[in-house]
Amino acid sequence: xxxPLPSKKVIKRLVKYALREDIGGGDVxxxxxxxxxxxxxxxxxxxxxxICGTAWIDEVFRKxxxxxxxxININWKIKDGDQVEPNQELCRFEGYAHPxxxxxxxxxxxxxxxxxxxxxxxxxxxxxxxxxxxxxxTRKTLPMMREAQKYAVLCGGGVNHxxxxxxxxxxxxxxxxxxxSLERIVADAIASMPEGTLxxxxxxxxxxxxxxxxxxxxxxxxxxxxxxxxxxxxxLTGDQADLEASGGVNIDSIATIAETGVDYISSxxxxxxxxxxxxxxxxxxx
Numbered sequence: 491x492x493x494p495l496p497s498k499k500v501i502k503r504l505v506k507y508a509l510r511e512d513i514g515g516g517d518v519x520x521x522x523x524x525x526x527x528x529x530x531x532x533x534x535x536x537x538x539x540x541i542c543g544t545a546w547i548d549e550v551f552r553k554x555x556x557x558x559x560x561x562i563n564i565n566w567k568i569k570d571g572d573q574v575e576p577n578q579e580l581c582r583f584e585g586y587a588h589p590x591x592x593x594x595x596x597x598x599x600x601x602x603x604x605x606x607x608x609x610x611x612x613x614x615x616x617x618x619x620x621x622x623x624x625x626x627x628t629r630k631t632l633p634m635m636r637e638a639q640k641y642a643v644l645c646g647g648g649v650n651h652x653x654x655x656x657x658x659x660x661x662x663x664x665x666x667x668x669x670x671s672l673e674r675i676v677a678d679a680i681a682s683m684p685e686g687t688l689x690x691x692x693x694x695x696x697x698x699x700x701x702x703x704x705x706x707x708x709x710x711x712x713x714x715x716x717x718x719x720x721x722x723x724x725x726l727t728g729d730q731a732d733l734e735a736s737g738g739v740n741i742d743s744i745a746t747i748a749e750t751g752v753d754y755i756s757s758x759x760x761x762x763x764x765x766x767x768x769x770x771x772x773x774x775x776x
Contacts, residue, residue, distance in 0.1 A: 493570070493571065493641060493644040493645055494641075494644075495545055495641060496637040496638060496641055500637045500638070501545050501546055501549050501638075502549060502553075503634075504546065504600070504634060504635065504638060505546060505549045505550050505553055505596070505600075506553070507634060508550075508596045508599065508600060509550065509553060509554065509592075509593070509596050511596075512595055512596050513592055513596075517588070517591065517592040519591070520587070520588045520591040520592050521588070523587045523588065523591065524587070525586075525588065526586065527586070527587040527775055527776070528584070528585065528586055528587065528775070528776040529583075529584065529585060529586070529587045529590050529773045529774065529775060529776070530582070530583075530584050530773070530774045530776065531582070531583050531584070531590065531771060531772060531773040531774065532579050532580070532581060532582050532583070532771070532772055533547075533579075533580040533581050533583075533597075533598075533601070533769055533770070533771050533772075534577055534578060534579050534580060534769070534770050534772065535574045535575070535576065535577070535578050535580060535605075535767065535768065535769050535770075536576055536577070536768035536769065536770060537576050537767065537768050538573070538574070538575060538576060538609075539573070539574055539605055539606070539608075539609040539767040540571065540572070540573055540574075540605060540608035540609045540611075540612045540645060540646050541568050541569075541570060541571070541572050541573075541574055541580060541601075541605050541608070541645075541767075542570045542571070542601070542604040542605050542607065542608040542641070542642040542645045542646075543570070543600050543601035543603075543604035543605060543638075543642070544566055544568075544569065544570055544581075544601075545570075546597075546600045546601065546604070546638065547564070547581075547597045547600070547601055548564060550593045550596050550597040550600070551564060551583065551585075551589070551590070551593050551597065553593075554589040554590070554592050554593040555585060555589050557589065557592075558586060558588055558589040560585060560586050560589060561585065562583055562584070562585035562586075562589060562590060562593075563583060563584050563585060564581055564582070564583045565581060565582045565583070566580070566581045567579050567580055567581055567582070568580050568581075570608075570641075570645050571608070571645040571646075573612070580769070587773075587775065590773070594771050597771070598769055598770075598771055599766075600638070601767075601769060602766035602767050602768070602769050603632070603635065603639075603764060603766050604638055604639065604641075604642040604645075605642070605766075605767035605769070606764045606765050606766045606767045607639050607642035607643060607646065607760060607761055607764045608642040608643070608645040608646035609646065609767055610646070610741075610759075610760050610763075610764065610765070611625065611627075611642065611643050611645075611646025611647060611648040611760050612646040612647050613741055614648070614741060614744055614757060614760060615646060615647035615648055616647070617741060617744050617745045617748075618744055618745055618748035618755065620745075621745075621748040621749055622748075622751075622753065623735075623747075623748035623752055623753060623754060623755050624648075624649045624753070624754050624755075625643075625647070625648040625649060625744075625754075625755055625756075625757065625760075626648065626649050626650070626651045626734065626754050626755065626756040626757070627639070627640055627643040627648055627649075627650055627651055627756070627757070627758075627760060627761055628651055628756050628757070628758040628761065629651075629652070629654065629655075630758030630761055630762040631761045631762065632761070632762070632764070636653065636654070637653070639761045639764075640653065640761075643760065643761070646760075648760065649754075651688075651756060652688055657687070657688075658683075658687060658688030658689070658690070659679045659682075659683060659687075659688065659689045659690065660688075660690045660691075660692060660711065661675055661676065661679055661689075661690065661691045661692060662692045663692065663694065663713075672691075672698065672701050672702065672705065673701065673704070673705040676689075676691055676702065676705040676706060676707050677705060677706070680706060688709065689707070689708070689709065690707070690709040690710065690711055690734070691705075691707040691709070691710050691711065692710075692711040692713050692736075693710055693711065693712065693713065694713050694714070696719060696722060696723065696726070699712070699723050699726065699727070700726065702731075703726075703727060703730050703731060707731055708730075708731050708732065709731060709732045709734065710723075710727070710731050710732070710733055710734070711733075711734045711735075711736050711756070712733060712734065712735050712736065712752070713736050713737050714736070714737035714738060715735065715737075717746060717747070717750055720733075720735060720747065720750040720751075720752060721750045721751065723752075724750055724751035724752060732753040732754065733751075733752045733753050733754070734752065734753065734754040734755070734756055735747050735750070735752045735754070735755045735756070736755075736756045739755055739756070739757040739759070740757075740759060744757070
């Protein structure tokens with residue numbers, strides 16, 4: 491099933507700043523090739539993974555082509571979310587050498603990062619597929635790439651948590667130190683947001699969990715709970731609220747955490763510890 495892309499504005503913004511970072515005032519190396527030389531090329535993957543980022547690649551080559559008053563034609567062989575094998579061809583492209591060479595590194599940087607995010611997300615999601623738990627991302631994303639990485643999480647089989655501080659509330663330890671009671675903060679948060687908006691309480695003990703349930707919290711994050719306490723939390727909560735496990739989540743622990751019966755598991759590592767998927771762009775000069 492196709493996942494909703496970020497807006498064109500979001501895609502263009504990332505590409506604009508990424509190209510500015512790399513090209514600056516002009517690509518002095520690309521000028522070493524004949525101005526009218528043409529290229530037939532392709533992008534291949536060097537390893538297994540999940541692909542993400544085709545719209546950003548299209549925008550990179552649209553933009554560098556526009557700078558040179560030309561068009562770079564791209565023919566995709568895959569779509570975002572597809573699982574690929576080593577040496578698989580992702581796309582074919584053709585156009586003048588100067589703009590293609592200028593956009594090469596930016597295009598690969600973006601697609602490698604997003605594909606790496608989608609790939610590790612798929613590994614985590616597959617590890618808990620036998621349970622009811624769903625994998626959530628966090629706000630621990632690379633600067634300027636939040637919307638892109640959260641799209642990559644969807645492509646990998648994860649679920650988006652809140653996008654930022656503006657579209658949902660998570661009441662955390664530092665908020666609870668403000669002087670108000672846990673119960674008052676939860677009540678104020680629920681009252682301040684439209685119905686259906688995420689209001690979540692982070693708790694660090696069974697006692698805080700029970701207070702949160704009594705206050706009417708409908709999503710509760712269990713922060714660094716032991717497996718035994720997670721199981722107890724699930725038993726005590728029943729259908730009063732959805733429970734989210736957080737802390738100490740990695741590919742080795744996630745299945746065991748999911749088997750406690752929690753509804754969600756959030757992991758910052760799928761976006762902040764991302765390892766780029768190994769991709770290559772190969773050229774043939776005509």
